[in-house]
Amino acid sequence: MGTENTSINEKMAAERQKFIDNQPTDDEMGEKIISHLKEIYDPELPVNIYDLGLVYNIDVWTDEVSMMKKAKITMTLTSATCSFAQVIIDLVKSIASRQEGLEDIDVEIVFDPPWGQDSMTDDAKLAMGLL
Numbered sequence: 001m002g003t004e005n006t007s008i009n010e011k012m013a014a015e016r017q018k019f020i021d022n023q024p025t026d027d028e029m030g031e032k033i034i035s036h037l038k039e040i041y042d043p044e045l046p047v048n049i050y051d052l053g054l055v056y057n058i059d060v061w062t063d064e065v066s067m068m069k070k071a072k073i074t075m076t077l078t079s080a081t082c083s084f085a086q087v088i089i090d091l092v093k094s095i096a097s098r099q100e101g102l103e104d105i106d107v108e109i110v111f112d113p114p115w116g117q118d119s120m121t122d123d124a125k126l127a128m129g130l131l
Helices: 002-021 026-037 085-093 122-127
Strands: 055-062 069-075 102-109
Touching: 026 055, 026 069, 026 102, 085 102
Parallel strands: 069 102
Antiparallel strands: 055 069
């Protein structure tokens, strides 16, 4: 009976490793998250939130229990009184439901440093007629 358990444990370990090997790296998942962020537009502006410079940081790591990716996105809004704040936050959090291998996204909203037009990519400035 002891060898049966060893065999089962070996098979489980091999399946676990296969699962881990098929998961994207943290950096690859970060790139996938950026792709999703570029699909979320500020409802008041013709530019996505990533190119607007609203995203300050994306941390991605592997959860030790589930072996799935988790992320924390630190971002801001164009203003503290943005009427679409919760909509934007919910859209960012919902990336986890659309991205395979991503278990959860925590969103931290900060207002320091404050957002400004200098945070925008050149593409965003062009879209808004600032270039």
